[in-house]
Amino acid sequence: MSRKTQIILVALAALPGMAAGLWLVGGQGEARSKEAYREIKDMTGRVVQIPAEPRQILSLCSSATDTIVRIGEGEKIAAIDEYNRIIPGVTGATVIGKGSAISQEQILSLGIDLAFIWWYQDDAASLLKKLSVPTTRIRSGRAKEVPQMIRLVGECLNCSIPADNLANGVAEYVRTATIENAGSQKKRVYLELYGPFKTVGRDTYISDLIELAGAENIADEVSGSLLISAEQLIETAPDVILFVKGFETVKSIARRSGMAKMLAVQDERIYSMDRYWLVAGAGLPVAVENFRKFLIKNKASHNNSER
DSSP states (O other): OOHHHHHHHHHHHHHHHHHHHHHHHHHHHHHHHHHHEEEEEOTTSOEEEEESSOOSEEEOOHHHHHHHHHTTOGGGEEEEOGGGGGSTTOTTSEEOEETTEEOHHHHHHTTOOEEEEETTOHHHHHHHHHTTOOEEEEOOSSGGGHHHHHHHHHHHTTOHHHHHHHHHHHHHHHHHHHHHHTTOOOEEEEEEOSSTTEEEOBSSHHHHHHHHTTEEETTTTSBSEEEOOHHHHHHHOOSEEEEEBTTBOHHHHHTSTTGGGSHHHHTTOEEEEOGGGGSOSTTHHHHHHHHHHHHHOOGGGOOOTTO
């Protein structure tokens, strides 16, 4: 037998072992891949493969950001957008844009391995998919969705126990407040958002807050966000006028044309509120209690700090 033939036979004999070795390595790699990722279902029904242990989180969703901080995982938030700066406890996070307009370069340089976005942020979702960043969509447009949202965030971060505690507290508060408010006489509230005569109607988280406080939203005949006229506001004659701090002042609202004849203006029942109270999350009970304080204030106790 020639030397060449011997080499060929030895090589052929080694092939099964080599194949078995390659199969074993491939199997181990597949096993490691399965161990490194797990499946969750987000609030739009999508099944998402997320890291087993997320470490570098991007949050474009204030509800998720607030929940992550409250369950003690705030240090994992590597990046946020401009709107999330209102959440206490994220001062160490990098601001990489505003809304869906976020920096691809910063996402890559920060090593983002999990992102939380709002359910409607399709542009951000497309970019993150392109960068192979697992993305969990969050929906918290109603008070009843908040407990589910909190539990989902806790599941993603392997913090189900503290998340369940927060979620259960919110669910119980909503149940109790709903029972307490049944049949009670309600004051009418106008809440202005981020600009003159911008407000929200029924089927919204903010309207839910007003109702849980035992009041009635003056715009509850319409669903979703809306812009009303000065005449419509005057006609509805709210008992209390609320606005987001930093966007208006008590004086600027009172000086609007025709509003001086409104009782809420004459009795100085115009109050500013912190934007953070409008973040849908575990802070819901505190937000509702603050709304209630506005309902019982009178002229003598009015805070003039926003004049």
